[in-house]
Amino acid sequence: MKLLKRISAAVVAAVAIVVGPLAGHGAIAQEKPKTIYLAVGTTSSEYWQEVIWGAQQVANSVGAKLEVYESGFDGQKHMQQLGAILAAGCEGCAFAWFPDSTAFTKAFVERAEAGGAFMTTMWNRPEEIHPWDTASDAWIANISFDGVDSGYQNGMALCKAIGGKGGIAVLKGTPDNPPSKQREIGLLKAVSECPGMTILDTQIGNWGQTEGQNITRTWIARYGDQLKGVFAQNDGMALGAVAALREKGLAGKVPVTGSDGSSDVLKLIKSGDMLSSMRISSQLHGAVAAALAYAVASGDLKIGDLAQAQRDFYLVQTLATKDNVDAMLSAQPNPADFSYDALKKNFWVRSKGQIPVGVN
Amino acid sequence: MTQAQLHAHDTSAMASPRRGEAGTQRRSGHIGLGVLKSAGPIVSLLAMVLVFASLTPNFVSAANLQAILESAAVPAVVAIGMTFVLVQGSIDLSGEGVASLANILLSILIANSVTAHDLGAGAIVVALAAGLAVGALNGTLYAYLRMPSLIVTLAMWLITLGLAALLFPSRQPQILDGGFVGLALHKHLGLSALVYLAVALAFVAFIVERRTKLGRIGFAIGADEALVRLAGVNVNVYKVGAFAICGCLTGLAGILTAAQIGVGNPLAGEGLLFPGIAACVIGGTLLSGGRGGVLHSLVGVLVLVTLRNGLVQTGANPLLQKAIEGVVIVVAVAASTWHLRRKTRVVK
Numbered sequence: 289m290k291l292l293k294r295i296s297a298a299v300v301a302a303v304a305i306v307v308g309p310l311a312g313h314g315a316i317a318q319e320k321p322k323t324i325y326l327a328v329g330t331t332s333s334e335y336w337q338e339v340i341w342g343a344q345q346v347a348n349s350v351g352a353k354l355e356v357y358e359s360g361f362d363g364q365k366h367m368q369q370l371g372a373i374l375a376a377g378c379e380g381c382a383f384a385w386f387p388d389s390t391a392f393t394k395a396f397v398e399r400a401e402a403g404g405a406f407m408t409t410m411w412n413r414p415e416e417i418h419p420w421d422t423a424s425d426a427w428i429a430n431i432s433f434d435g436v437d438s439g440y441q442n443g444m445a446l447c448k449a450i451g452g453k454g455g456i457a458v459l460k461g462t463p464d465n466p467p468s469k470q471r472e473i474g475l476l477k478a479v480s481e482c483p484g485m486t487i488l489d490t491q492i493g494n495w496g497q498t499e500g501q502n503i504t505r506t507w508i509a510r511y512g513d514q515l516k517g518v519f520a521q522n523d524g525m526a527l528g529a530v531a532a533l534r535e536k537g538l539a540g541k542v543p544v545t546g547s548d549g550s551s552d553v554l555k556l557i558k559s560g561d562m563l564s565s566m567r568i569s570s571q572l573h574g575a576v577a578a579a580l581a582y583a584v585a586s587g588d589l590k591i592g593d594l595a596q597a598q599r600d601f602y603l604v605q606t607l608a609t610k611d612n613v614d615a616m617l618s619a620q621p622n623p624a625d626f627s628y629d630a631l632k633k634n635f636w637v638r639s640k641g642q643i644p645v646g647v648n
Numbered sequence: 649m650t651q652a653q654l655h656a657h658d659t660s661a662m663a664s665p666r667r668g669e670a671g672t673q674r675r676s677g678h679i680g681l682g683v684l685k686s687a688g689p690i691v692s693l694l695a696m697v698l699v700f701a702s703l704t705p706n707f708v709s710a711a712n713l714q715a716i717l718e719s720a721a722v723p724a725v726v727a728i729g730m731t732f733v734l735v736q737g738s739i740d741l742s743g744e745g746v747a748s749l750a751n752i753l754l755s756i757l758i759a760n761s762v763t764a765h766d767l768g769a770g771a772i773v774v775a776l777a778a779g780l781a782v783g784a785l786n787g788t789l790y791a792y793l794r795m796p797s798l799i800v801t802l803a804m805w806l807i808t809l810g811l812a813a814l815l816f817p818s819r820q821p822q823i824l825d826g827g828f829v830g831l832a833l834h835k836h837l838g839l840s841a842l843v844y845l846a847v848a849l850a851f852v853a854f855i856v857e858r859r860t861k862l863g864r865i866g867f868a869i870g871a872d873e874a875l876v877r878l879a880g881v882n883v884n885v886y887k888v889g890a891f892a893i894c895g896c897l898t899g900l901a902g903i904l905t906a907a908q909i910g911v912g913n914p915l916a917g918e919g920l921l922f923p924g925i926a927a928c929v930i931g932g933t934l935l936s937g938g939r940g941g942v943l944h945s946l947v948g949v950l951v952l953v954t955l956r957n958g959l960v961q962t963g964a965n966p967l968l969q970k971a972i973e974g975v976v977i978v979v980a981v982a983a984s985t986w987h988l989r990r991k992t993r994v995v996k
Contacts, residue, residue: 330813330915331813331816332748332812332813332816332913332914332915333915334818334819334820337816337818337819338818358813360809460966463966463967489960489963490966491960491966492966492967492969494919496918496919497905497909497911497913497916498722498905498908498909498916498919499919501719501908501909502719502956502957503960505715505718505719506712506715506719506956506957506960506961507960508711508715509706509709509711509712509714509715509961510704510706510712510960510961512711527909527910527911528909531832531908531909531910534833534910535718535832535833535835535840550819550820551819551820552761552819552820552821552822552911555761555822
């Protein structure tokens with residue numbers, strides 16, 4: 289048995305020596321990357337774990353290694369990590385990168401360009417720069433989710449749930465980041481279409497559960513029966529709001545909306561403690577970001593051939609409500625759907641269109 | 649004088665939180681002035697309550713006072729633990745990591761929606777033990793290897809956050825143990841068990857601080873460690889003790905957060921550290937050690953929580969709130985340490 293293995297290994301090696309140079313001749317245009325570099329905000333959240341899972345499926349399907357870089361949402365840390373990778377020589381490398389804030393996006397893509405690498409970015413793009421006008425040989429695409437749509441759909445769900453009339457309170461993430469801004473624009477659009485719904489107060493909860501809980505507690509004491517609903521810009525703060533309402537026996541009576549569609553929140557929607565949340569396709573986010581970076585780095589795709597709508601786009605999302613939550617909870621993502629070959633057929637098949645002007 | 653006598657003499661002289669000063673005042677009959685001097689934080693708190701109450705009558709409603717106390721419970725537990733470390737002149741920065749670790753340990757070991765474990769109260773014991781162990785390790789590294797507590801605990805912050813991330817099962821575990829979640833939900837006289845627990849802990853901590861060697865020598869270490877060593881006291885043991893208490897209580901804070909939200913989160917400790925330290929300082933516990941105490945720190949917690957609540961109640965601009973918080977911290981600390989400014993204390 290052992291001997292057989294050795295012989296076959298020797299044969300394979302001999303064939304490789306003879307055929308290798310010939311095969312290499314044809315493929316000299318571009319070497320396939322052996323590593324995909326993925327930057328994430330944290331590994332301690334369901335969303336980011338799903339992003340990693342999606343990118344991992346792409347890497348597995350092409351036999352590449354996925355290296356994950358976590359920053360704890362500290363842009364400087366990602367900057368150091370990127371600098372270290374590029375310093376080691378990384379021409380033609382594939383980066384699927386998360387700029388921790390819009391302040392870092394330009395620096396990341398320009399560094400990638402200087403290092404001769406290719407990069408896709410997730411979420412944070414400053415309003416004034418785009419992949420086609422900044423580091424355009426390296427910055428392949430920016431991929432995000434439509435926060436305006438999230439704010440609008442959650443807002444309209446809230447409007448319906450309170451019968452079109454009454455005061456709601458808003459838990460905002462941070463003052464200066466695109467998702468927070470977009471979700472607010474969307475909510476204001478819903479309010480304008482639902483004039484009976486008024487915003488009692490807006491507070492900054494920094495995306496956190498405990499802050500969401502403390503603020504909601506204070507709102508309950510301040511507004512009492514006037515508080516008909518809570519609009520939270522993410523699931524974390526929504527969880528906190530539900531916890532505060534639960535303390536007063538109001539969970540399920542005062543509707544709460546979130547955004548992300550994490551599994552714990554889906555369960556609260558199922559039990560009726562929460563009204564809705566925008567479920568984003570997080571696995572797809574990681575997979576498409578990784579696959580596009582790999583496609584350009586391996587020569588399957590030319591940056592110059594891409595249209596603007598292919599370089600700055602939203603991915604699909606679905607509002608989770610009591611009506612569809614069971615299906616969402618039971619759905620298990622199929623790794624085959626996230627393989628490079630599956631995505632390559634059309635990377636943009638689940639795009640929701642180009643990101644419009646004025647929302648970042 | 650024997651070693652033991654020397655020890656007893658020195659530590660009792662040094663151990664009073666308002667060492668020397670209080671004694672002198674008592675002798676010279678200036679008790680009223682002394683109380684006024686150390687009452688800065690309470691005066692700040694009352695002034696704040698008066699201002700908010702005049703702006704919105706709703707502020708002093710029973711419902712809002714309940715909201716303030718519920719929000720103060722977890723920060724109070726953190727501040728109590730932190731006080732034991734601060735009075736020794738050390739600092740513990742590992743709090744956010746330790747609380748996160750305890751939170752995620754608890755939520756994957758108690759009945760939950762992700763893992764198959766169900767240790768019940770055992771999960772609480774494991775999570776508390778983890779906090780205690782990390783705290784004791786902090787203290788040991790600091791006291792016996794003579795590394796600055798700032799650096800040791802900074803490293804431990806990262807280590808425990810990393811461990812919490814490792815233990816995170818990719819999805820936030822919902823806690824299904826009704827009794828545990830009930831700690832935050834079931835109300836007795838309008839308040840949850842968490843508030844009563846925080847009050848009970850404060851009482852016990854106050855006794856430990858004033859009536860046990862651990863507490864009294866802690867103050868002495870903060871005031872003048874060299875003198876305490878000279879008196880033959882095994883200082884390191886008390887240092888490790890203080891850090892162990894701090895670690896255990898911080899772990900408890902992480903556990904209580906899990907009860908409040910009903911979901912485990914490997915970042916649950918975020919936002920606990922700096923408000924915790926700020927609360928202690930606002931209350932008059934000095935970072936240089938030797939002064940302050942548990943009750944001071946509790947007043948500091950109430951100042952911070954009341955401030956945040958009041959700003960929401962009065963409808964202050966949310967973008968301005970952080971700035972206002974900063975101003976109040978400076979003013980409150982100035983008020984509580986005003987009487988110290990002429991003393992020959994080194995400020996650094």
